[in-house]
Amino acid sequence: MVDLNISALQSRQAPADREPGAQPEPIWDIIELLFFAYRDFVGDPDDALARFNFGRAHHRVLHFVNRNPGMKVADLLDILKITKQSLGRVLKQLVDQGYIVQKEGANDRRQRLLYATGKGEALAMRLANLQTERISRALAELGPGAHENARQFLIAMINVENRSQAMKLTARSDQKRKSIP
Amino acid sequence: MVDLNISALQSRQAPADREPGAQPEPIWDIIELLFFAYRDFVGDPDDALARFNFGRAHHRVLHFVNRNPGMKVADLLDILKITKQSLGRVLKQLVDQGYIVQKEGANDRRQRLLYATGKGEALAMRLANLQTERISRALAELGPGAHENARQFLIAMINVENRSQAMKLTARSDQKRKSIP
DNA sequence: CAGAATATGTCAATATGGTTGACCTAAATA
DNA sequence: TATTTAGGTCAACCATATTGACATATTCTG
Numbered sequence: 001m002v003d004l005n006i007s008a009l010q011s012r013q014a015p016a017d018r019e020p021g022a023q024p025e026p027i028w029d030i031i032e033l034l035f036f037a038y039r040d041f042v043g044d045p046d047d048a049l050a051r052f053n054f055g056r057a058h059h060r061v062l063h064f065v066n067r068n069p070g071m072k073v074a075d076l077l078d079i080l081k082i083t084k085q086s087l088g089r090v091l092k093q094l095v096d097q098g099y100i101v102q103k104e105g106a107n108d109r110r111q112r113l114l115y116a117t118g119k120g121e122a123l124a125m126r127l128a129n130l131q132t133e134r135i136s137r138a139l140a141e142l143g144p145g146a147h148e149n150a151r152q153f154l155i156a157m158i159n160v161e162n163r164s165q166a167m168k169l170t171a172r173s174d175q176k177r178k179s180i181p
Numbered sequence: 182m183v184d185l186n187i188s189a190l191q192s193r194q195a196p197a198d199r200e201p202g203a204q205p206e207p208i209w210d211i212i213e214l215l216f217f218a219y220r221d222f223v224g225d226p227d228d229a230l231a232r233f234n235f236g237r238a239h240h241r242v243l244h245f246v247n248r249n250p251g252m253k254v255a256d257l258l259d260i261l262k263i264t265k266q267s268l269g270r271v272l273k274q275l276v277d278q279g280y281i282v283q284k285e286g287a288n289d290r291r292q293r294l295l296y297a298t299g300k301g302e303a304l305a306m307r308l309a310n311l312q313t314e315r316i317s318r319a320l321a322e323l324g325p326g327a328h329e330n331a332r333q334f335l336i337a338m339i340n341v342e343n344r345s346q347a348m349k350l351t352a353r354s355d356q357k358r359k360s361i362p
Numbered sequence: 363c364a365g366a367a368t369a370t371g372t373c374a375a376t377a378t379g380g381t382t383g384a385c386c387t388a389a390a391t392a
Numbered sequence: 393t394a395t396t397t398a399g400g401t402c403a404a405c406c407a408t409a410t411t412g413a414c415a416t417a418t419t420c421t422g
Contacts, residue, residue: 023306027320029351030332032248032347040339067209139208150330153334156320158214
């Protein structure tokens with residue numbers, strides 16, 4: 001049980017008068033709520049993944065491959081911002097266990113284009129459904145416009161130089177269904 | 182450069198007609214934006230921490246101790262949801278290097294109450310200021326009410342059983358300043 | 363008061379997911 | 393032909409987490 005002996009529960013304060021040059025008061029609530037919300041958000045898939053002996057790294061790879069059939073390894077590295085050695089380990093396991101296949105690029109035969117198999121797509125969708133349950137429960141608690149508000153807030157939180165990438169990736173509800181059986 | 186050869190950029194779709202019993206389409210945009218936003222959000226402190234040979238684990242510990250002066254070790258474990266062995270390592274480093282002190286509880290002498298030192302508070306505030314810069318830039322891009330909208334969305338994303346804890350912790354803008362010199 | 367429960371710390375082994383650096387092949391390109 | 397690019401791989405290492413066992417001091421309870 002957590003009881004931190006809180007002296008008062010006043011709400012978010014207006015910007016206080018500060019000495020010139022001093023930092024404004026940190027936005028504690030958003031800082032901490034992001035921590036708690038993200039922890040619970042990734043917690044759902046974690047539990048499911050553990051039963052496959054997979055971890056978060058596998059989830060991220062499978063997710064983006066499922067969402068972007070035929071993507072290049074280099075694209076995945078750029079999205080995940082990890083090294084190819086780090087990707088290599090989890091990607092190899094996903095390929096060996098039949099969740100992802102790699103196909104030689106038609107134009108450029110050096111490329112190993114990535115596709116989720118039927119099995120891979122099934123797992124990716126199962127994990128996405130878990131997270132969607134949480135999100136739709138949350139959005140349903142709030143008023144209309146909550147989805148759009150959340151979307152805009154999250155976009156604004158992304159580094160400017162990463163935004164167009166993120167928006168390109170997420171703006172596609174016309175999801176191609178190209179998993180390999 | 183990421184170019185996934187996107188065929189169309191249509192916006193979020195209305196809930197499509199589905200076969201009965203089928204899952205609704207996953208809420209891809211929020212799922213992915215949370216990943217990108219959180220990655221950049223924790224990226225700012227990561228860079229600063231690296232110069233102290235500290236990592237994210239140190240940040241989390243220092244943050245909550247700074248925000249909750251005199252908290253018990255057990256409270257910290259409950260917030261972070263890690264084991265005491267895992268906490269032990271980073272906490273020891275923070276204590277050894279003078280960022281945190283532990284004081285015997287006045288009522289219960291088994292407790293080791295945690296306080297940030299002046300040095301610890303300075304680092305915690307520096308990291309919080311980095312994250313606050315990002316948040317206020319984001320909120321400023323959006324309309325009025327963005328702070329409250331974001332707050333409510335994030336709260337709604339937290340597990341119901343964790344919400345009261347999160348709200349108690351974050352609702353205190355009346356931050357006690359109790360760091361030990 | 364004796365014994366149980368609690369708060370905290372510690373040792374050891376192990377897993378996951380990340381890093382750097384070096385080096386390799388095959389294919390495309392200048 | 394020479395260089396660059398896409399991708400893979402080996403090896404060492406690091407940070408952060410886990411489980412399980414056990415130790416100490418203190419408080420609580422019958």
